[in-house]
Amino acid sequence: MKADNEPTPRFGLRSFRAKFVLVVGGAVLFDLLLSGGLALWNVQKLSRDATSEVGEGLTTANQEYIRSYAVSTASSVDLLLDRVHGDVKALAGVLQAQIDDPRRRQQVGATLSQEAPGSVKVVYDTHGDWAQNLPGAPSVISVWGYLLGADHSPLPGVQQEIEDSTVIDLVAPTLMASGSSKLQMYYIGPKERPIFRTVPYTDQAQTFDRLYPGHNKAEFWEFFFPGIYGSWQQWARDPASRPVPDDITQTAPYTDAITGKLIVSFFHPLWKRDRTGIAGTAGADITLDQLAEVVERVKIAETGFGFLTMSTGNVVAINPSGQAIIGLTSSSDAGTQGVTGLERSLRASTQPAIASLPLDQNNDGVIQHIMLDNNGERVPYIVVLKRLKPTNLWSSGPIKSETMSVGIVVPEREIYASLFAAQQSISRATNRILLFQVGAIIVSLLIVFAAVLGISKRITAGLRALASAAQRLQSKDYTVRVSIPTRDEVGAVGTAFNRMAEQISFHTENLEQLVDERTRELGEANQEISALNEKLRDENVRLGAELAVARQIQMMVLPKPFELEAIPGLEIAAYMRPADEVGGDYYDVLQNGSRVKIGIGDVTGHGLESGVLMLMVQSVARALQEANERDPHQFLVRLNRAIYKNIERTNTDKHLSLAFLDFEDGRVTLSGQHEDVLVVRADGDVERIDTLDLGLPVGLENDISHFIDTRDIVFGSGDVIVLHTDGVTEAEDEDRKLFGFERLCQSVQKRHGRSAEEIKTGIIEDLMAHIGIQKIHDDITLVIIRHT
Numbered sequence: 001m002k003a004d005n006e007p008t009p010r011f012g013l014r015s016f017r018a019k020f021v022l023v024v025g026g027a028v029l030f031d032l033l034l035s036g037g038l039a040l041w042n043v044q045k046l047s048r049d050a051t052s053e054v055g056e057g058l059t060t061a062n063q064e065y066i067r068s069y070a071v072s073t074a075s076s077v078d079l080l081l082d083r084v085h086g087d088v089k090a091l092a093g094v095l096q097a098q099i100d101d102p103r104r105r106q107q108v109g110a111t112l113s114q115e116a117p118g119s120v121k122v123v124y125d126t127h128g129d130w131a132q133n134l135p136g137a138p139s140v141i142s143v144w145g146y147l148l149g150a151d152h153s154p155l156p157g158v159q160q161e162i163e164d165s166t167v168i169d170l171v172a173p174t175l176m177a178s179g180s181s182k183l184q185m186y187y188i189g190p191k192e193r194p195i196f197r198t199v200p201y202t203d204q205a206q207t208f209d210r211l212y213p214g215h216n217k218a219e220f221w222e223f224f225f226p227g228i229y230g231s232w233q234q235w236a237r238d239p240a241s242r243p244v245p246d247d248i249t250q251t252a253p254y255t256d257a258i259t260g261k262l263i264v265s266f267f268h269p270l271w272k273r274d275r276t277g278i279a280g281t282a283g284a285d286i287t288l289d290q291l292a293e294v295v296e297r298v299k300i301a302e303t304g305f306g307f308l309t310m311s312t313g314n315v316v317a318i319n320p321s322g323q324a325i326i327g328l329t330s331s332s333d334a335g336t337q338g339v340t341g342l343e344r345s346l347r348a349s350t351q352p353a354i355a356s357l358p359l360d361q362n363n364d365g366v367i368q369h370i371m372l373d374n375n376g377e378r379v380p381y382i383v384v385l386k387r388l389k390p391t392n393l394w395s396s397g398p399i400k401s402e403t404m405s406v407g408i409v410v411p412e413r414e415i416y417a418s419l420f421a422a423q424q425s426i427s428r429a430t431n432r433i434l435l436f437q438v439g440a441i442i443v444s445l446l447i448v449f450a451a452v453l454g455i456s457k458r459i460t461a462g463l464r465a466l467a468s469a470a471q472r473l474q475s476k477d478y479t480v481r482v483s484i485p486t487r488d489e490v491g492a493v494g495t496a497f498n499r500m501a502e503q504i505s506f507h508t509e510n511l512e513q514l515v516d517e518r519t520r521e522l523g524e525a526n527q528e529i530s531a532l533n534e535k536l537r538d539e540n541v542r543l544g545a546e547l548a549v550a551r552q553i554q555m556m557v558l559p560k561p562f563e564l565e566a567i568p569g570l571e572i573a574a575y576m577r578p579a580d581e582v583g584g585d586y587y588d589v590l591q592n593g594s595r596v597k598i599g600i601g602d603v604t605g606h607g608l609e610s611g612v613l614m615l616m617v618q619s620v621a622r623a624l625q626e627a628n629e630r631d632p633h634q635f636l637v638r639l640n641r642a643i644y645k646n647i648e649r650t651n652t653d654k655h656l657s658l659a660f661l662d663f664e665d666g667r668v669t670l671s672g673q674h675e676d677v678l679v680v681r682a683d684g685d686v687e688r689i690d691t692l693d694l695g696l697p698v699g700l701e702n703d704i705s706h707f708i709d710t711r712d713i714v715f716g717s718g719d720v721i722v723l724h725t726d727g728v729t730e731a732e733d734e735d736r737k738l739f740g741f742e743r744l745c746q747s748v749q750k751r752h753g754r755s756a757e758e759i760k761t762g763i764i765e766d767l768m769a770h771i772g773i774q775k776i777h778d779d780i781t782l783v784i785i786r787h788t
Contacts (some may be wrong), residue, residue, distance in 0.1 A: 003160075003203050004700050008661075016608055027449045029445065033441075062415050063367050066300060066382060067384055070365065070406055071365070071409045072731040073298055073306055074388050077388055077404075078388050080290060080291065083179050083180035084284060084747040085248050087179045088185075088248060088284045089247075091268075091282040091284070092247070092268035094167060094171045094284035095280070098167055099270060100270070102273070105164050108164075109163040109164040110163065116138075116169065118134060118136050119133065119138070119141070119169055120133070120163050120166060121631075124148070125205070128209050129148075130145050130148075130205045131143040131152065133151075133202065135201055138169040138173055138200070139172065139186075139198055139199045139200070140203075141162060141196065141198075142197075142205040144216050145216045146193075146216075147195065148191060154702070157192070158193050159289075161189050162527055165187050166197060168186075168187050172199035172490045173200075178498055180286065180463050181261060181263070182286055183199070183256065183284075184199060184258075185282075185284045185285075186199065188281050188283065191220075191221055194219075194221060196220070204258065211257045212224075216671070224697075225394060226397065228267070231394070232249075232278050233278060235247075236276055236277050236278060243401035244391055247269060247390060249268075250264060250266055250390045250396055251265040252394070252395035256285065259287075261289070263285045263286065263287050263288060264285070265283055265285050266285075267283045267394075268282045268283070280417045286455045288317065292308075292317035292318075293307075294317075295406065296317065296319045298408065299603075300408065302411075303409075303410075304411070307326070307409070308404060308406060309359070309404065309405050309407060311359055311403055311404065312345070312347075313346035313347040313359060314343060315344045315346060318344075322409065325372065325409070326346075326349055326354045327349040327351040328345075328346070328348075329348060329350075330343070351373060353372060354372070357383065357407075358372075359385065363385055365386055366382075366385075368382070368384070369383075370414070371381060380413055380460045381409055381410065383408070385406070385407050386408075387404070387406060389403075390403045393762055400743055412539050430503050433553055442620070450498060459562045466493060469481070469482045480501060482494045482497055513740060549683065557615065558588070559587075563591070564589060567589070567596055570786065571755055571788055572598070573755075573756040573783075573784045574589075574760070574784070575764055575780070576780070578606060578611075578779050579726075579778050580607050583610070583781075584603035584604070584610025584654075585727065585779040586614045586656070586781075587600070587601070587783050588618055590621065590625040597660055597663075598637075598661040598663065598785065599621055599658065599660045599661075599724075600783055601659070601698070602675075602727075603655070603656040605654065606778065613643070613699075614656075615657065617643060617656065617658065620639050632662050632671040633709075635671075636658070636672055639658075640701075643698050644698075644701070654699065655697045656697060656699060657673055657674045658695075659674035659723075660690050666787075667715070668712065668714075669711070670712075671711075673691050673692060674689065674693035674696075675724055675745075676690055677713075678744065679725060680719065680720040680722070680749065680776075681716075681718075682717065682719055684752045686718065686748070688741070689711070693709060695707055695708045696708070715787050717787055717788065719787050721784075722744070722759075722763075722782070722783075722784055723782070723785070724781065727778035728767060728780055728781075731746060731770060731780070732771070733770050734772055739770050739771075743766070743770070747767075748761045756786040767780070
């Protein structure tokens with residue numbers, strides 16, 4: 001609605017609407033004419049320059065595309081090989097772990113032999129003079145004639161090799177079902193015992209007899225892979241002698257004895273425990289079809305193709321049409337010894353340009369232009385070679401470095417055909433753009449002219465209403481309101497103006513009442529805050545008193561100095577500092593006659609709950625010591641069972657690392673899992689004893705008897721044992737650097753020959769100097785034991 005005194009709107013040169021139309025319309029008109037003119041000029045220039053530039057641009061783009069295609073194809077082949085390498089390394093890792101831990105290897109082998117006797121029991125074949133297990137097992141194991149005794153049974157060492165290798169029945173089927181597709185995975189024993197265990201089960205020995213007569217009387221490795229074993233032995237003596245720094249050895253393509261397919265084998269040698277020799281090999285086979293599939297999927301233009309070649313020029317994979325174009329012929333190497341290979345060399349190509357292709361690194365990714373004879377016609381082609389990652393290769397004799405290459409071959413005329421088509425398309429598109437651009441400029445001018453007139457009227461109407469209302473509000477007419485039906489920014493300003501007028505009217509009429517109400521609300525809030533502060537102070541006093549009592553109880557149960565001094569033959573000094581009021585670290589010295597038990601532990605976390613669990617451990621340990629429990633193994637088993645039941649009852653998630661030293665008659669026995677134990681000999685030498693294999697954290701399981709072990713420590717006169725929690729080694733300085741085990745060793749060695757108390761005091765001084773002004777985040781416990 002209009003106010004009574006609102007002036008009649010006019011469209012004169014001095015009005016806001018006229019100015020708006022002139023400025024906005026002129027600016028938009030200028031922009032349209034300028035941008036449209038520039039667009040027309042650019043389109044015409046593009047049309048003139050396209051003929052000369054598009055050829056070079058598209059040629060470069062096509063060459064980059066071909067080069068990129070070669071790179072992606074090479075990456076696909078590398079990825080396939082890497083996945084096979086990963087599976088072979090996984091199998092080798094399991095077998096190597098067995099070799100490095102003979103006891104576990106025998107335990108696993110014995111267990112699997114009992115569960116699956118078909119995996120270790122072999123039957124002698126009188127016709128072939130070899131022994132092999134019967135079908136039904138996950139793997140087939142072949143034992144050659146020269147590995148059998150007079151009774152046709154495997155020699156003792158060979159039989160042990162059979163049992164120890166049964167772990168492959170657990171691992172290989174899973175690896176076969178995952179990752180890259182593999183033909184088979186296997187284990188071959190060392191030169192002295194080359195048993196052959198393969199997953200899945202096949203007629204292995206029977207097939208070898210048919211394809212490789214005489215193999216059963218010859219040494220396996222030298223018959224099938226002459227030179228490969230000697231290379232591995234050289235690697236064992238000198239790891240730097242590997243041609244490529246990787247344990248995986250890849251064979252050249254050869255015919256598989258069982259399937260008759262062309263395959264590539266991947267071997268990973270296994271090392272003896274001392275790494276001085278070969279303990280066998282883990283292996284896997286993939287068919288050449290898998291490599292060929294990656295290369296044969298290459299499709300560039302109409303007849304472009306790819307191939308995979310070795311550095312010698314032997315082509316591993318190519319489609320039949322591509323093989324005919326570059327003039328390759330195939331032949332097989334079918335000797336009487338060794339595996340049968342495939343020979344299809346670029347050097348023997350009937351096309352001279354192909355036979356002379358350089359395969360060295362200097363031509364990696366370089367576009368090469370060659371001429372090929374195609375039914376009597378000389379046809380220009382583009383060739384790009386991209387090298388794969390290097391690998392260790394065996395073909396015959398010693399292992400050597402090999403870098404295969406992916407080749408892409410495309411006829412040039414197919415590239416230029418797309419170029420001509422692109423030029424014609426650009427010309428047609430240029431003409432269309434010119435017509436559309438002129439039409440768009442004309443339509444835009446008409447639309448802009450109409451829009452500026454309409455918008456100017458809409459905007460100025462709202463602005464006039466706001467100006468009139470503002471004048472009335474200035475005259476203290478607080479009942480004024482404006483009505484602007486638009487939902488744009490002007491409408492938003494009108495809505496805000498109406499709210500402002502309402503608030504001014506309300507606050508003017510009710511200001512004194514609002515002040516009184518606000519004052520009353522602030523007074524009530526102040527009283528509530530004072531009451532809450534008083535309750536908070538009382539609660540803090542109560543909690544502080546409870547924590548102080550808990551801390552006092554915790555400190556009361558620690559060994560007293562006179563107890564430590566009364567122990568004959570030992571000097572013991574200890575230090576304990578909780579991170580909070582109540583700590584979660586535990587240490588105790590318990591004496592029962594001539595037997596002394598020293599314990600140290602660390603409950604997860606710290607605070608009251610951790611401190612209570614520490615007191616539980618101290619009480620149970622004291623009770624077991626007084627009950628004359630002398631067996632360290634049983635001591636920990638019974639203590640864990642009691643603590644586990646208490647943890648289960650209290651529904652807490654706490655547990656602790658815990659270790660004990662038993663000292664009696666000059667002997668020290670270590671049991672339980674905790675931080676590494678530091679032993680400093682009388683002559684200053686330092687020993688670090690790992691407790692990881694001596695137990696399991698207390699409170700995790702009800703029965704930990706299978707995990708507990710003990711270790712005897714030589715503890716002579718003048719020797720010092722240092723026990724600590726991780727609060728010592730993980731203390732941080734202002735740069736967040738840890739105190740660490742090395743600094744702990746240096747601190748003890750620096751005080752070599754001193755008393756236990758002096759060593760303890762010195763270590764704490766070094767530790768606190770390292771921490772400086774930083775907050776201590778974890779409980780610190782240190783126990784020094786010196787044999788006098």
